[in-house]
Amino acid sequence: MTEQPQRLTLRRPDDWHLHLRSGAMLRAVLPFTARQMGRAIVMPNLLPPVTDTARARAYRDEILAALPPGSGFRPLMTAYLTDHTDADDLAAGFRDGLFTAVKLYPQHATTNSAHGVTDLRTVAPVLERMQEIGLPLLVHGEVTDPAVDIFDREAVFLDRVLEPLLQRYPALRVVLEHATTEEAVAFVRRHGPSGRIGCTITAHHLMINRSHLFAGGIRPHLYCLPIAKREKHRLALRRAATGGEPWFFLGTDSAPHPVGAKESACGCAGIFTAATAIELYAQVFEEEGALDRLEAFASLNGPAFYRLPPNDDRIVLERSGTVAPEPVAVDGNIAVMPFRSGERLDWRVVEG
Numbered sequence: 143m144t145e146q147p148q149r150l151t152l153r154r155p156d157d158w159h160l161h162l163r164s165g166a167m168l169r170a171v172l173p174f175t176a177r178q179m180g181r182a183i184v185m186p187n188l189l190p191p192v193t194d195t196a197r198a199r200a201y202r203d204e205i206l207a208a209l210p211p212g213s214g215f216r217p218l219m220t221a222y223l224t225d226h227t228d229a230d231d232l233a234a235g236f237r238d239g240l241f242t243a244v245k246l247y248p249q250h251a252t253t254n255s256a257h258g259v260t261d262l263r264t265v266a267p268v269l270e271r272m273q274e275i276g277l278p279l280l281v282h283g284e285v286t287d288p289a290v291d292i293f294d295r296e297a298v299f300l301d302r303v304l305e306p307l308l309q310r311y312p313a314l315r316v317v318l319e320h321a322t323t324e325e326a327v328a329f330v331r332r333h334g335p336s337g338r339i340g341c342t343i344t345a346h347h348l349m350i351n352r353s354h355l356f357a358g359g360i361r362p363h364l365y366c367l368p369i370a371k372r373e374k375h376r377l378a379l380r381r382a383a384t385g386g387e388p389w390f391f392l393g394t395d396s397a398p399h400p401v402g403a404k405e406s407a408c409g410c411a412g413i414f415t416a417a418t419a420i421e422l423y424a425q426v427f428e429e430e431g432a433l434d435r436l437e438a439f440a441s442l443n444g445p446a447f448y449r450l451p452p453n454d455d456r457i458v459l460e461r462s463g464t465v466a467p468e469p470v471a472v473d474g475n476i477a478v479m480p481f482r483s484g485e486r487l488d489w490r491v492v493e494g
């Protein structure tokens with residue numbers, strides 16, 4: 143038997159799907175990501191959403207001002223696609239290095255998606271422009287048809303929306319965000335070799351299945367969208383993440399909400415994993431006997447898809463382990479519950 147490694151040096155990872163929020167919440171959660179990640183794709187579903195270059199500039203400035211002194215973290219901004227998006231404004235933002243991507247939320251699919259796209263035909267000119275200039279479209283892949291069972295919404299989206307979208311825009315570059323099903327894994331594998339599709343996988347979808355949401359009682363802190371699926375899907379995601387294929391990469395979808403908004407008669411969707419993101423992934427990769435593939439998933443595949451260089455510096459993880467933090471205070475009172483709060487994880491970040 144080979145000896146277990148005690149230390150792991152990785153090129154600094156990036157988070158290719160992250161919710162940072164704004165104001166006091168942003169100031170509370172940002173340091174956790176900035177400690178580990180070199181860059182993050184910042185989701186635009188604020189209230190009001192980040193729909194244009196003016197708002198994206200203001201939001202980027204707010205994030206930069208909230209960074210711990212000396213941090214080299216770089217937010218990569220996204221535009222929230224609406225029925226009224228101005229293609230010229232997006233193109234200017236991309237040309238100036240402000241926008242890295244555009245996010246598609248089907249209307250009412252998830253948190254703050256009321257301004258989402260009602261029908262993809264209304265944004266056809268924008269999508270044409272994006273494919274022309276190489277601006278990637280990031281997709282929340284769930285149909286919103288209430289007749290479709292919540293556990294089927296991703297699989298149905300692939301057939302009804304994503305496949306036709308890829309056909310209609312043959313050069314559009316697309317990331318299927320937070321995949322949760324074996325159907326999504328198969329879909330990405332089928333299209334992956336074309337080089338035009340990427341796929342993020344969250345740490346929590348690698349760790350929980352739908353039964354965990356109801357283990358001993360309802361578990362609001364495990365509720366997110368897309369909702370966790372059956373065990374067979376979790377296992378398919380684990381094989382995808384750890385299998386070494388270049389189209390799968392790290393995106394936490396860390397989505398903080400105040401505890402009171404989660405523990406509620408109508409609790410918000412979102413799991414806050416940013417506090418121990420790379421430790422959670424390291425745990426999964428080790429369980430799958432694939433620690434040697436963690437760096438590609440966390441630090442190389444994402445930049446390759448986005449046509450960016452990987453980070454130059456490195457982080458060091460040590461087997462001494464860590465405990466996921468206690469609830470994080472926001473503005474001294476409301477709290478955010480970290481995923482696995484109070485539980486032990488096998489790895490900890492010691493340098494970087």
Ligand code: DOR
Nearest residue numbers: 252253366367397411412
């Ligand atoms: O669980 C989720 N939370 N899924 C999303 O798509 C949005 C996110 C949020 O913003 O809270």
Ligand code: ZN
Nearest residue numbers: 159161185395
């Ligand atoms: Zn998200």
